[in-house]
Amino acid sequence: MSSVLQRRQQLLGDATLFYEDPIQIVKGDGVLLYDEKGKQYIDMYNNVPCVGHANPVVVEAMAKQMSTLNVHSRYLHEGILNYAERLLGLHHADLENIIFACTGTEASEIALMTARIATRGRGIICTDATYHGNSSEVIKMAIAASLGEPANAEFRAIPFPQKYRPLQQGLDEEALCELYLDKIRQAIADFEGNKIPFAGMFVCSIFANEGLPDIPGSFMAKATDIVHAAGGLMIADEVQAGFCRSGDFWGYETTGFKPDIVCMGKPMGNGLPLSAVAASADHVASFRKATRYFNTFASSPLQAAVGMAVLDEIQNRDLLRQSAAVGAYMRNALKRIQADHPSMGDVRGCGLFTGIEWVTEDNQADREGAIAVTNKLKEKGFLLSNAGILKNVIKVRPPLVFEKKHADQFLEAFKEIVKDG
Ligand SMILES: Cc1ncc(COP(=O)(O)O)c(C=O)c1O
Structure with missing residues (x-):
């Protein structure tokens, strides 16, 4: 266990953390986040910094x-x-x-x-x-x-x-x-x-x-x-x-x-x-x-x-238009991936808010599967989480400054993960 994790537990008690192997974020810039070792992540979860982390304006x-x-x-x-x-x-x-x-x-x-x-x-x-x-x-x-x-x-x-x-x-x-x-x-x-x-x-x-x-x-x-x-x-x-x-x-x-x-x-x-x-x-x-x-x-x-x-x-920065356009672009691409991957039971959403319903072969909610995918994506540098009543919906909700080029990077990584099973 890392010393920061240990100190956190000592000082804050059992407060919820994301990911099997939690990350320590030290810097943000637009849609990007960096951990203490300098590893870069694309933030695809946080809607609070809507106009970007550390927005200079x-x-x-x-x-x-x-x-x-x-x-x-x-x-x-x-x-x-x-x-x-x-x-x-x-x-x-x-x-x-x-x-x-x-x-x-x-x-x-x-x-x-x-x-x-x-x-x-x-x-x-x-x-x-x-x-x-x-x-x-x-x-x-x-x-x-x-x-x-x-x-x-x-x-x-x-x-x-x-x-x-x-x-x-x-x-x-x-x-x-x-x-x-x-x-x-x-x-x-x-x-x-x-x-x-x-x-x-x-x-x-x-x-x-x-x-x-x-x-x-x-x-x-x-x-x-x-x-x-x-x-x-x-x-x-x-x-x-x-x-x-x-x-x-x-x-x-x-x-x-x-x-x-x-x-x-x-x-x-x-x-x-x-x-x-x-x-x-x-x-x-x-x-x-x-x-x-x-x-x-x-x-x-x-x-x-x-x-x-x-x-x-x-x-x-015309972020209303961008939210609608980039969101639709990403969902269409995810739907094309879904055609070959039955574990993606449903791809739905609006604007920059997409839910991917993760399911088992008999179409039951697959919470563990959704959690496994979010952990693998984290390893590849993309931060997401699982949500919904059955906790099997991968929640894709990046800041509004998320652009098409970020969506393309995510889609590449996502394709590799679903291909590997
Ligand atoms: C839909 C919705 N309403 C209200 C809240 C509460 O907001 P806050 O955490 O700022 O009190 C949340 C928090 O997650 C939320 O998701």
Whole structure:
């Protein structure tokens, strides 16, 4: 065992690590990462440094703001207003106001509170393989997912919609979509039966943690209609899906629905803790009135300067177009490889977010196989991980600055690995 690994265990306890033989990263530059021996890796997993590791434009904006002023949000400052205006301008028009925070978990908390205050409801529908954060309230969604209904009467986990392992075989797409929608109707009826007023549905717009499924029919738009008809609000978690990851600026554009509340996080600050919730002016007003929300490090000049620099980089380097084009290019190539390799059960995704479903000969989820492939790719200098409800989906999610030439290098290495078995 390396001395760093040993010290880590002594000091931090049993904190999770990636890879059978963990790596020590000492430097990042764009999509590249370097370990302590100088070995180079292409980062194909981290969506937080969306405009690249150690991005000089972001670093300069951060240093400049930090050496000028950084205070909490109870003073006037134009920087945060300019940033809020620009961010809201990227969303659909009914999202009018914004609340800044630091982490995705905090954004999820704010979104939950906003929905509950606005509807005076409590009941929240989530999916059965979800993760939206780790505070004691937000984690109830993940617990509802893993334990089922009795542990959390106010959270109902429904099966996430998917075509690859559908709830029922042999249905056409519309019928399958209806079957999943029925689960929402049942959850709402269940809340009603238990006298729990309904507050809304909380989902990642592209079901990233669920394993990035192909969604049957127009599930998201129809789910939104059902939620609205029952008096609830639709909450889109864009913590993973947002900021061009899906090939559109927002995941909800990709999956075709109009959320009432949107949570943003991870890539927003390229590593600086920065998250936000957007909603209508009325919903934000009732949230602020009820909670007088304050977050020491949020809504600061520093967050604004860094957030702006990230948006500048996305725009100036045309990263939205690149995410869609490079992602489609890589998926098409992976699909060609899949034709000769039955262990690649499914290749799916959107933008720079691809899932490769790893399966056994009889089409069962092959978690060990997926882990073996990610470990072999790591040895060849490509960092990925496995995800999804059955942990057999190889998750390909590079920073937005990942280019076609990086995709080609990855595809070469991937081909060699699947060829060797
Ligand atoms: C979809 C989604 N929402 C929210 C979160 C929570 O974000 P954070 O770790 O910044 O609290 C995560 C974290 O992985 C996530 O994947």
